[in-house]
Amino acid sequence: MISLRDLTVRYGDTVAVDGLTTDLEPGKIYGLLGRNGSGKTSLLSVLAAYRKAAGGSVTVNGVDPFENPQAMRDTVFVRDAPDVPQADRVGKVLGFFARLRPRWDAAYADHLADTFGLDRRKRVSALSRGQRSALGVVIGLATRAPLTILDEAYLGMDAVARSVFQRELLADYLAHPRTIILSTHLIQEVADLFEEVLILDRGRLIVQEDTDTFRSRGVAVTGPEEAVETFVSGRTVLARQSLGGVRQATLYGSLDDDEQRRAGSAGLTLEPVGIQDLFVHLTSAERTPEAVR
């Protein structure tokens, strides 16, 4: 169990994570979403003991992970650029992690390296952006750490490699269940992997829900302008779009059966809203975190 209480991360006068409180149950895949600068990497850095929090507390299985040998051994944090010497060859990098990571699965690492087409003789500096990300993914998955954190880990990968990554992540998670936190901007692509979604905005947690519930919260109401406005009156409207006399309003909040029937009889069409669209609306510049919560 990961517990964060009033967690704050600062860089000088800038507050990256602002009094965040939440609990994350073990054995789930979490999607951590947020715009650039929303505090995702800062939060993950604290969880992985890469950084000390400025305030509040963080515990992983009851202990503060910072400088805790067991907690650090049980956590792997893969950032957009893997933390390995650029001059080292891929084979040497994998060998290094194999010696230091107690749960390292060498056969699986080999399988992943082959799948991503990583040449073990190549130096890290000679790898393309996508290949470097692939190396990070190999490290992240083959470590088999009970807490696996992947922060934009597949940046620069081509569509095929990203698809392989998603397939391998899911298969390995099912074979070796653990807590995985996946931070990404490619929301639509990986949304189906998430069991729970966390959205950070300007350092604050504005959404934490299981993915299906979150998905059901977004409804697009389309129909004649007046009917739409009447229907959405008093509800949280995330966005409005109009074309001629037709209007579409994106609502935040699920509709019960009665409300759905009322919409139908008013000539309105109801459609689900994708996680990415919900995310865009919830974290738009004009919307404050307080307004969402």
Added chain:
Amino acid sequence: MKTMVLTSFLRMYRPQMLWFAGFLVVGVGLADAVVARFTDPPFSLWMFIAGSAVKYWLGVVGVTLVAVHLRQFVAAGITRRDFIVGGLLFGVVLAVAAALLVPVGHGFEDALRGGAGGVPADYPRWSVPVAVSEFGHVLPSCLAYLVAGAAAGAGFYRFGAWGGLPLLIPALVPVAAAEGLLGLGDNGEVLTRLVPYGIALAVSLLATVLGVVLYHRELRHAAIRSGPVG
């Protein structure tokens, strides 16, 4: 985990150690041979070159400990504390190896030059007590350079270019103490300046320990930065 850090470092640096020692032996050996063809110098070329090179190399290793390896080890689940201790243990092993290389090389040079028809009277002849003395002088210098490099590198890593600059002064105290009190004479013989050897050794080691304290304080809460390593 400290032992794993130590063994990982030894594995990583083994090729470098062998290349460095090889270049030193071959390079100074060739230079000695060339010089001996034209003159019979009253000094030990080996002591001047190897005696300096080993400590400078240790200084460079100290700097790279943090700049290249800290992120790598933390990413592999190693705590900063274990990294510091394991890295310093590695540094001690490296310093002992380097400090052994110097008198051993001097012994070979002495044998080769003595065998070629005697050496000038001022040449620092090799003997077991001389070798022990050389080891006793080179080791604290190597440790001082290693720790100074590590503390200086950690200061820049933690506090950036400007913040690390003032920390250079305390970081270099071990080097100042070792260079000020323990050194080489005009012909490459080891000598102790200003105070007796025992005091010079104690002061040098104390300064090195203070350097270790500085290194630890710089790193113990250091955030792991992103960006290319090495």
